[in-house]
Amino acid sequence: MATNGTANGSTPSTANGNASNGTSNTSPLHILIAGAGIGGLTAALALRQEGHRVTLFERSQLARETGAAIHLAPNSNGILRRLGIFAEKFGSNTCDFITEYDKDSNLVRKIPVGRMAGMWANPWLLAHRVQLHEQLKKAATSAEGKGEPAVLKVGVKVVDFDVENATLTLDGGEVIKGDVLLGADGVHSVARGKINTEIKPFPCEQNAFRFLLPKETALAVPGFEKFLKDEGELAFWYGLKRRVVFYPTSNNTLLNFVCMHPAAESNASAAGADWDQGASVETLVKCYDGFDPVLVELLKKADPKTLKVWPLLDMDELPIWHKGRLALLGDAAHPFLPHQGQGAGVAIEDGAAIACVLPLGTPREEIPERLALYDKIRHFRATEIQRVSRVLGMDQKDHGVDHQAFTAYNFGHDEFDNARQKFREYQWAKNPQVYQRMPTAFGPMPGPRQDHLGRPQNGKESTFVTTSIKFKTTRTALQTLFPPGCEGYSFLSPAGVATASFSHTTLDGMDWLGGKGYDHLGLYIHGVKYTKSDGKVVSGTYMPVLFENLADPIITGRDELGMPKIYSTIEAERSGDSVTIKAGWQGTQWGSFSISGLSSSESQLSQGGSAVSGEQDAGLIVHRYIPSVGRESKGKAESDYAVFTPTGEEDVKAEISSVKASQTAELKLDAGDWKSLPTLHHIIERLAELPVLAIISAKVVEGKGVPDVSHARPV
Incomplete structure (x- = not known):
């Protein structure tokens, strides 16, 4: 806790006076x-x-x-x-x-x-x-x-x-x-x-x-x-x-x-x-x-x-x-x-x-x-x-x-x-289009979409390394991960099989984190559509859960974007032509995602894909849910709706510098028990139930330019 500024007779410094115009003039x-x-x-x-x-x-x-x-x-x-x-x-x-x-x-x-x-x-x-x-x-x-x-x-x-x-x-x-x-x-x-x-x-x-x-x-x-x-x-x-x-x-x-x-x-x-x-x-x-x-x-x-x-x-x-x-x-x-x-x-x-x-x-x-x-x-x-x-x-x-x-x-x-x-x-009022997050008394909270005064952050020089494993599974298993009671979610194809990916990204050089970075790992279900009450349809990839190893992006993503983020430790081990992603909680490992036999893939270098999901889809669909406060409101929601992040509207376009691909990959998930994974057991148990019918593809994509996903919007 800081001590009173009167102790040494110094004037308490005000907030940076030049912040409103983004200059570094002192x-x-x-x-x-x-x-x-x-x-x-x-x-x-x-x-x-x-x-x-x-x-x-x-x-x-x-x-x-x-x-x-x-x-x-x-x-x-x-x-x-x-x-x-x-x-x-x-x-x-x-x-x-x-x-x-x-x-x-x-x-x-x-x-x-x-x-x-x-x-x-x-x-x-x-x-x-x-x-x-x-x-x-x-x-x-x-x-x-x-x-x-x-x-x-x-x-x-x-x-x-x-x-x-x-x-x-x-x-x-x-x-x-x-x-x-x-x-x-x-x-x-x-x-x-x-x-x-x-x-x-x-x-x-x-x-x-x-x-x-x-x-x-x-x-x-x-x-x-x-x-x-x-x-x-x-x-x-x-x-x-x-x-x-x-x-x-x-x-x-x-x-x-x-x-x-x-x-x-x-x-x-x-x-x-x-x-x-x-x-x-x-x-x-x-x-x-x-x-x-x-x-x-x-x-x-x-x-x-x-x-x-x-x-x-x-x-x-x-x-x-x-x-x-x-x-x-x-x-x-x-x-x-x-x-x-x-x-x-x-x-x-x-x-x-x-x-x-x-x-x-x-x-x-x-x-x-x-x-x-x-x-x-x-x-x-x-x-x-x-x-x-x-x-x-x-x-x-x-x-x-x-x-x-x-x-x-x-x-x-x-x-x-x-x-x-x-x-x-x-200073806050000079940027009225800001995200206000708790605790609001301290003004606009810095995050990937704004600095401490609400000005946009710049992710052009941030880097990413994305490792993804795409697999075939059953439609029935995947659709159990749609939000309960929400009738608008369904698959584009009536087939009994569907595809999904576990995708991990290491981000670095993030301005909003002082040049540092973090990791996230999510499940992406492809070929999903959401039908609105007026009959209009948005389609893309649906993400039921995203694990991250840093509290700050978890909080900002939940509050500002409605992303279903939750904490997990995530570590990437890369060596030669192989990579292994390990995920856990407080010393207990719950997941291992491995690719071996990676080689450069010039054909995929130009294909690009969504900067959010890594796939060539129309965008990303998530479901925002925020419970109401109070015991009397138990079971009631303050927010309960679909969110769509369309491909092609990113503020920063990813520049891919390297793509390595392989057909050899392995997924291992172990839910353990409630004692070993007290906050994640119910999630990992469901993910572990997904049958892997076949590995479709595996790849590692590197580049720079990380969008802030501010183009996400309610459906």
């Missing part, structure tokens, strides 16, 4: 990302690990990252861990409690969420934003790690995008050419304007102060120590149109504060930068006049040099996130209000999904439809979390959100798993 894409925030860097890291070339363009110098913390819920933290980012290694601590107070610090509820850790696949962490950003930047751009390091260009502003030609233009006029454009350029996105010019972010009439405070500073505020008894505690104070949120980070040594309030009470421009607008401590304190005096005293300790005010922006749903070779992610596609702490988390999920739909080998002509798939994968989830975040920011208590259910929706999601499955389904 050349990387050049992906240009506008914006090197958390979403952009996550996408860069994931795409780098897929094997692509990535260049990021960041308008800032990344030298003034604001000190703040970030909520890494299990859904986003799981993605980071798969990418090799373990936030606990750089000071992030677990979220153990969620506590709510009213504005006077009366306890409303306290939930010990640490005990819920077993509910989620990954830890729920509280991280330092600057440290997380630095780790993502390092992982994406350093020489260490899987794939080519991403190139990060800072202090450059992207002013335009050509969505059809995948170019972007910098403010200095330079035009950069790539294969894919990603707009991770934040709430004031330039990229968004290339997709939709009508929908823009708007103020939600709230701003938020943000600042970090050393825990020891908070402990020095008289009375505040009671709020710091439990480490890993995320606490809320609620008042009318305002709230204070704090939680620890950096191994519980720093406290992160987010203080939401009416926008009119603080000076911040909604059109300005998101994170770095300064604010005064006096304004902060004034906004929470009337709250618990202990909390207000704590707010007075905010450092005026690092205190920032953040205008909260909202945006209507963007109907589409992609156009041509451009796609949006993070706040460029769906800016979030902070009431669930999922803004960065959903951007991280976006980055994972992008990498899943663009694995190494992605055909360049498929890029627009792959980006449309990314949009389809991500759109509902991101929009729904965005909607609920908006609702939870309202003061009303009865907002109609089931917290427990929605937390499970948020935290229980793994975008790598989800997006990889959606990508598989996209």
Whole structure:
């Protein structure tokens, strides 16, 4: 059993991205990302690990990252861990409690969420934003790690995008050419304007102060120590149109504060930068006049040099996130209000999904439809979390959100798993004419008629060696092998004698088996016709049983073709002018088919014959029977009908290179007993009853080109 991919920090590989067009192209894409925030860097890291070339363009110098913390819920933290980012290694601590107070610090509820850790696949962490950003930047751009390091260009502003030609233009006029454009350029996105010019972010009439405070500073505020008894505690104070949120980070040594309030009470421009607008401590304190005096005293300790005010922006749903070779992610596609702490988390999920739909080998002509798939994968989830975040920011208590259910929706999601499955389904859908076999959850099952994506296999170079012994027997004995209760089967000739062949084939060089092969041995009854209910007749060779020594062709042949296949060991011994085929089960031999005195037969070399039966007949007839499931359905059939494989319609024509013939052959069958042949005794016993009145012919035919028998059809 495979171990969890998070153990070594590697990105789980997606299915082969070039599979839809059958090429072996593994050349990387050049992906240009506008914006090197958390979403952009996550996408860069994931795409780098897929094997692509990535260049990021960041308008800032990344030298003034604001000190703040970030909520890494299990859904986003799981993605980071798969990418090799373990936030606990750089000071992030677990979220153990969620506590709510009213504005006077009366306890409303306290939930010990640490005990819920077993509910989620990954830890729920509280991280330092600057440290997380630095780790993502390092992982994406350093020489260490899987794939080519991403190139990060800072202090450059992207002013335009050509969505059809995948170019972007910098403010200095330079035009950069790539294969894919990603707009991770934040709430004031330039990229968004290339997709939709009508929908823009708007103020939600709230701003938020943000600042970090050393825990020891908070402990020095008289009375505040009671709020710091439990480490890993995320606490809320609620008042009318305002709230204070704090939680620890950096191994519980720093406290992160987010203080939401009416926008009119603080000076911040909604059109300005998101994170770095300064604010005064006096304004902060004034906004929470009337709250618990202990909390207000704590707010007075905010450092005026690092205190920032953040205008909260909202945006209507963007109907589409992609156009041509451009796609949006993070706040460029769906800016979030902070009431669930999922803004960065959903951007991280976006980055994972992008990498899943663009694995190494992605055909360049498929890029627009792959980006449309990314949009389809991500759109509902991101929009729904965005909607609920908006609702939870309202003061009303009865907002109609089931917290427990929605937390499970948020935290229980793994975008790598989800997006990889959606990508598989996209690939499967490109070949709708496929065989679906159990277990169907894994997509089209590979076999002789299709690969793992449903594309046809090629049997032109596969080889075959067919050994057959044709004999005369009684019609009565052979017709007992027709399906019971099926009146449509009969012989073309009314004579009391009929002919049949035991035919063995060794196949090799099969693409669908990785160049390997297998053996099959069947009984073929010649000169049979099947009369349909409307009176129409098909005629050919009837095969009541086919033994094979490999499970895969047995399963595919039964499911897809209705062939009466069953397992047996089969071994061919060839020496000089003789050949012996031995068949058995778990060490017990039940059959021996021998030919001696073989010599080349030029006359038969040009005669050919059916690639299925080896004889010059109109085709092969078998009977498909599948029982219904369940004890109550015992004796009932889900499928019960004749199948005909006509000669001359094969997808691959056999090229015969050698024919050797003889008149000397011997058939030996021994049914043993039920103990020695527990699954085959009833079959071999019937075959052994066939009287061999005379050997008609024996031959060994060699060549290449093996048809997939996909032209078989119900009668």
